[in-house]
Amino acid sequence: MSGAKPGADAPTRPAPMERGGFYNERSRLQAGGGAHGLPAIARAFERMPLGDGPVTIADYGSAQGRNSLVPIGAAIAETRARLGASSPVSVVHTDQPDNDFSTLFCLLRDSEDSYLGAQNIFTSAVGRSFYEQVLPAGSVTFGWCSYAIHWLSAAPIAGAGHIWCRLTTGDTRRAFERRSADDWLIFLTHRAAELRPGGCLVVVQPSMPDDEPSTFPVLMGWAQAELDAMAADGTLREAEAARMTVLCYERYPADVRAPFANGDFCGLVLAEDFLNDLPDPFWGPYQATGDAKTLADQYVGFFQAPFRPSLLAALDPDRDTSFRKAFADRLESGLHRRVIAEPQPLMTPLAVHVSLIQKR
Numbered sequence: 001m002s003g004a005k006p007g008a009d010a011p012t013r014p015a016p017m018e019r020g021g022f023y024n025e026r027s028r029l030q031a032g033g034g035a036h037g038l039p040a041i042a043r044a045f046e047r048m049p050l051g052d053g054p055v056t057i058a059d060y061g062s063a064q065g066r067n068s069l070v071p072i073g074a075a076i077a078e079t080r081a082r083l084g085a086s087s088p089v090s091v092v093h094t095d096q097p098d099n100d101f102s103t104l105f106c107l108l109r110d111s112e113d114s115y116l117g118a119q120n121i122f123t124s125a126v127g128r129s130f131y132e133q134v135l136p137a138g139s140v141t142f143g144w145c146s147y148a149i150h151w152l153s154a155a156p157i158a159g160a161g162h163i164w165c166r167l168t169t170g171d172t173r174r175a176f177e178r179r180s181a182d183d184w185l186i187f188l189t190h191r192a193a194e195l196r197p198g199g200c201l202v203v204v205q206p207s208m209p210d211d212e213p214s215t216f217p218v219l220m221g222w223a224q225a226e227l228d229a230m231a232a233d234g235t236l237r238e239a240e241a242a243r244m245t246v247l248c249y250e251r252y253p254a255d256v257r258a259p260f261a262n263g264d265f266c267g268l269v270l271a272e273d274f275l276n277d278l279p280d281p282f283w284g285p286y287q288a289t290g291d292a293k294t295l296a297d298q299y300v301g302f303f304q305a306p307f308r309p310s311l312l313a314a315l316d317p318d319r320d321t322s323f324r325k326a327f328a329d330r331l332e333s334g335l336h337r338r339v340i341a342e343p344q345p346l347m348t349p350l351a352v353h354v355s356l357i358q359k360r
C-alpha cells in the first residue's frame with residue numbers, strides 16, 4: 001500500500017493522493033463534479049484576448065491527471081479554434097512536490113484520451129504548493145483548478161480530534177474557517193500574479209447549500225466512530241488519533257465570493273459563479289439493483305483514494321508497513337460493514353461551485 005511519507009510534520013499539511021494511479025481509478029465523483037466547470041471554459045475563452053499566442057494553460061492540483069484530460073483538452077480545442085490547428089500550447093500541471101507526476105506523464109503518453117495526440121502541445125509539471133507563486137508573473141493565459149482548493153494549506157491547530165474539519169466545533173471549527181478564508185485569498189493573490197492581463201481562471205470546488213453544516217456527515221461520523229474504537233482498544237495511540245484530520249474544508253458560495261465583495265481583488269474580477277447540486281453517483285444505481293456490496297465497495301473506494309493517505313500520514317513514524325495496512329483494512333472494513341448494515345446515500349449533501357475569474 002502506498003501512502004504519504006510518515007514523519008512528525010506530515011499531518012500538518014495535506015497528504016498527496018494515493019500513488020500508482022489509485023486516485024485516477026477512484027475519482028469518478030470528482031470527475032463528475034469537474035464536468036460542471038466545462039461550460040465555463042468556453043465562456044472564459046470568449047472573454048480572453050489571445051493575441052498571436054503562444055498560449056499557456058495551467059492545471060492547479062492535477063493529481064495523477066485523469067480528471068484533467070477533458071478540461072485541458074477543451075481549453076486546447078478553444079485555443080485551436082481561435083489561433084489555428086497547430087498553434088503551440090504549453091500545458092503545465094501543478095501539484096504538491098510529492099504528487100505522483102510519473103503516473104500523470106505515463107497517462108499522457110498512453111491514454112487514448114490524452115490531449116497529446118494533437119501536435120505542438122508541450123507538457124510540463126511543477127511540484128510546488130499553489131499557495132505560492134508557481135509560474136512566472138504574467139505568463140498564464142488560462143488556469144483550471146478542480147477539486148483541489150478545498151484542501152487547506154496546513155492544519156491551523158494541532159490535534160483537531162475529528163477526521164472531518166467541518167464536524168469539529170467551537171474554537172477548532174473557527175480556526176479551520178479562518179484558515180480556509182485566508183487560503184482562498186492567498187491562492188487568488190498568486191494566481192493574480194501569474195495570469196496575463198485578460199487571462200481567466202476557472203475554479204471548481206465541492207460546496208454545499210447554506211443551510212447544511214457539513215458534507216458527508218454520516219460517512220465521516222462512521223469513520224470517526226471506527227477511529228474512536230481503535231483509540232479505545234489501544235490500537236491507535238492517543239496522539240495519532242487526535243491528529244487524524246483530513247484537511248479539506250469546503251466553502252459556501254458566499255465564502256468564494258467574499259474577496260470580491262467590493263469589486264475586484266488584486267486585479268481579479270469574479271465574472272460569474274454558480275452552485276449546482278451534485279447527486280450521489282452511487283445511490284441511484286443501488287436503488288435499481290439493491291446490491292449493497294457494490295454500494296459499499298463504491299463508497300469505500302471514494303473514501304480511500306483522497307482521504308486514506310492523510311490518515312496514514314498521521315500515524316507515528318515507527319509504525320511499520322504491516323501495521324499501516326492492518327489499520328487501513330480495519331477502518332475500511334468497518335465502513336464497508338456499516339454501509340451493508342444501513343445502506344443510505346452517503347455522498348450527500350454535496351454541491352459543486354464553479355467560479356470564472358478574469359484578470360483585468
Ligand SMILES: C[S@@+](CC[C@H](N)C(=O)[O-])C[C@H]1O[C@@H](n2cnc3c(N)ncnc32)[C@H](O)[C@@H]1O
Nearest residue numbers: 030061062063067095096129130146147148151
Ligand atoms: C482530490 S485531488 C483533485 C485532482 C483533480 N484536479 C481532479 O479534479 O480530480 C486534489 C489534488 O490537489 C492537490 N493539492 C492539495 N493541496 C495542494 C497545494 N497546496 N498545492 C498544490 N496541489 C495541492 C492534491 O495533492 C491532490 O492531487
